[in-house]
Amino acid sequence: MKLKFKIEQDQSLRDFIAEHDISDKLLSAVKTNGDMRVNGIHVTIRYLLRKNDVLEIIFPQEKRGKQLSPSKMELDIIYEDEYLLVVNKPAMMPCIPDHRYHDQTLANGLIAYYEAIGLDSTIHFVNRLDRETSGLLIVAKYRYIHYLLSKEHIERKYVALAYGHVVDQTIDLPIGRINKNVRREILPIGKPSVTHCHVLKQDENFSVVECQLETGRTHQIRVHLSAVGHPLIGDRLYGDIKNLADTYFLHSYQLSFVHPITKQTLRFAKERKIDETYFCNM
Template sequence: MKLKFKIKQDQQLREFIAEHDISEKLLSAIKNNGDLRVNGEHVTVRCLLRKEDMLEIIFPEEKRGKQLTPAKMDLDILYEDEYLLVVNKPAMMPCIPDHRYHDQTLANGLIAYYESIGLDSTIHFVNRLDRETSGLLIVAKYRYIHYLLSREYIERKYMALAYGQVSDQTIDLPIGRLSRHVRREILPAGKPSVTHCHVLKQGEHFSLVECRLETGRTHQIRVHLSAIGHPLIGDRLYGDIRNSAGTYYLHSYQLRFTHPITKQVLMFVEERPIDEAYYQSD
């Protein structure tokens, strides 16, 4: 990745780099495996930048893990530029490979896509979704872009099909885990976790709830709704309300964030129909 800047005032290069959130660790990597150039010439961080100079920062090549082998698949990419993309993940697809899912994951599909467009980089998920959860994900093409996005607030809204009559409320309960088990718990010593719930539709035994995340803990919506007595229908890890689909409906339908380079505010909305099997008793 390369970033180019037109300098607006006289300034030492090291100060300019610090103002753009480039850490000492990343700066060291740039020195060793990238480059710093002013008006096309190699420079050091001691260089004094002059107004109207053209600065080019060349970042090191990104290395992929051995498990990230390409697997060609149809991807629903809603937005893409040279720094990031937004993809709509289907339900029942893992984000990254593990001991159960080796190559048919979203990350493997993205690597195949990268290769098809000649992008020599790796995968940086800014937000992640459980295998069963569908919806919008931001993927940074480079580590530095991922770092910048991790420092920004990203508004995330989900649609969740919960059991029973949920009411509009904010759930502010800390989440942690007691062991290495995948299940999370409400724990006094857990991490602060806040979910804002707004009911969109209700039936006799269900509520379609819009959940806006203020924090991003693992399984946050599933844990919080279960904690107030309204687990997701079909979520066997956090409840026992089964359905014909054999899984739950949870969809990341809206993302809103500020682009870390262009500073443009981007918003994406992608709804997903709810099959009757999610409502029906098993």
């Protein structure tokens, strides 16, 4: 990746780098395997920038993990530029490879896409979804973009199918886990976790709930709704309400964030119909 800046005032290159949130570790990588150029000429960090100079920062090539082999698949990419993309992940697809899922993950599909478009980089998920959860994900194409986005607030809204008669509420309960258990718990020593719930539709046995996250804990919506007595229908880890789908409905349908380079506010929405198999099997 290469960034280009037109300098607006005299200042040291070191100060300019600090203002643009390039860490010492990343700066060291740029010095070793990248480059810094002013008006096309290599410079060091001690250089004094002058107004109207053109600065180029060339970041080192990204390295891929060995598990990220390309696996061609259909991807629903709803936005892309040279720095990031937004993709709509289907349900029942893992984000990254592990000991159970080796190459049929979203990351493997994205690597195949990168190779098809000639992008020599790796995968940086800014937000991540459970295998069963569908919806919108932000993928930074470079480590620096991922770092910038990780420091910004990303507005995320989900639609969930919960058991029972949910009411509009804010659930503010700390979430943690015991040892290395996959299951998360409401724990006094857990991390602060806040979910805003708004009921969109309901019947005697279910509620369709919009959930807006203030925090992004693992399994947050699943844990919070279960904690107030309304687990996701079909979620075997946090409830016992079965359905024909044998899994739960949770969809990340809306994202909003400020682009780390252009500073424009980007908003995306992707609806998904709730199939009847997700409802109670009672």
